[in-house]
Amino acid sequence: MAYIEKMFSVSPALPHFDFDAQLRVDLPAGSQISVLGRFEVDGRPVTSSRTMEFITALAAAGGSMSRDGLHHRMYERDVSASTLPTLAYRARKLGIAVHYVAPGRRYVLPEPVAVDALTALALVEAGRPADALLLYQGPCLPECDSPFAVSLRHKVEDRLVRAVLDSGDQELIKVTSRLIDHWELAEPAVTGDDPCSAVLSDSYLRSLGLPPAGRR
Known part of the structure; x- marks a missing residue:
């Protein structure tokens, strides 16, 4: 298609799959x-x-x-x-x-x-x-x-x-941390407690059609 x-071909001996294909x-x-x-x-x-x-x-x-x-x-x-x-x-x-x-x-x-x-x-x-x-x-x-x-x-x-x-988009990082449970997003430097970031993130969540944090 x-x-x-x-x-890339996959060895039948290993349950590993490569999704590095050049997707359009x-x-x-x-x-x-x-x-x-x-x-x-x-x-x-x-x-x-x-x-x-x-x-x-x-x-x-x-x-x-x-x-x-x-x-x-x-x-x-x-x-x-x-x-x-x-x-x-x-x-x-x-x-x-x-x-x-x-x-x-x-x-x-x-x-x-x-x-x-x-x-x-x-x-x-x-x-x-x-x-x-x-x-x-x-x-x-x-x-x-x-x-x-x-x-x-x-x-x-x-x-x-x-x-x-x-x-490096802090708003995007904040939103992602609420949507995806991933170890890289659990670092204190990533999650942060900046109330301004929280407001921005709530706004972004609404644009995704999702309720703000604390209202799910």
């Missing part, structure tokens, strides 16, 4: 997939976390991945041969076209999708942490604990937190 220009900020139009803090397709709530993880894994791989690759990323144990076909079927029921290509045994997204977690990474890479933070509604792929989900969750949080800290 065009929105991820390259993806000008993502093509397509179905909007939300996996940051909730599961939605084009604004519609989705209850199947595994289906959303399946779609996200395909998107993160550039829209095409082998059956074995998906199995390795999503499961650490043997599963039924019908598991991935069932997830593909459920994705299609959500309006996300998923094809299975027998030669090569690959699952393919024939149409572009925009996954908020990948968009956030793209914005961070483009030097736009504030815009990335606007997309952050909670941990990536909540309730999912596969190697892929855990790796992507940490990647989004680590990259976003580091970009915000590097920006």
Whole structure:
């Protein structure tokens, strides 16, 4: 897929995934997939976390991945041969076209999708942490604990937190510390008790549609 220009290969022996691909900020139009803090397709709530993880894994791989690759990323144990076909079927029921290509045994997204977690990474890479933070509604792929989900969750949080800290924007840092539980944001020099910063942060939280601190 065009929105991820390259993806590094992963050794099947290690549950480690590299999301350093050159993500394009000008993502093509397509179905909007939300996996940051909730599961939605084009604004519609989705209850199947595994289906959303399946779609996200395909998107993160550039829209095409082998059956074995998906199995390795999503499961650490043997599963039924019908598991991935069932997830593909459920994705299609959500309006996300998923094809299975027998030669090569690959699952393919024939149409572009925009996954908020990948968009956030793209914005961070483009030097736009504030815009990335606007997309952050909670941990990536909540309730999912596969190697892929855990790796992507940490990647989004680590990259976003580091970009915000590097920006030196104290208001943005304060807001981020309230949205993301991250050890780098727990330092006294980061959290601070400046009442002026608190006022600014409350204002910024309102712009995100979130209640100010102490009112949740």
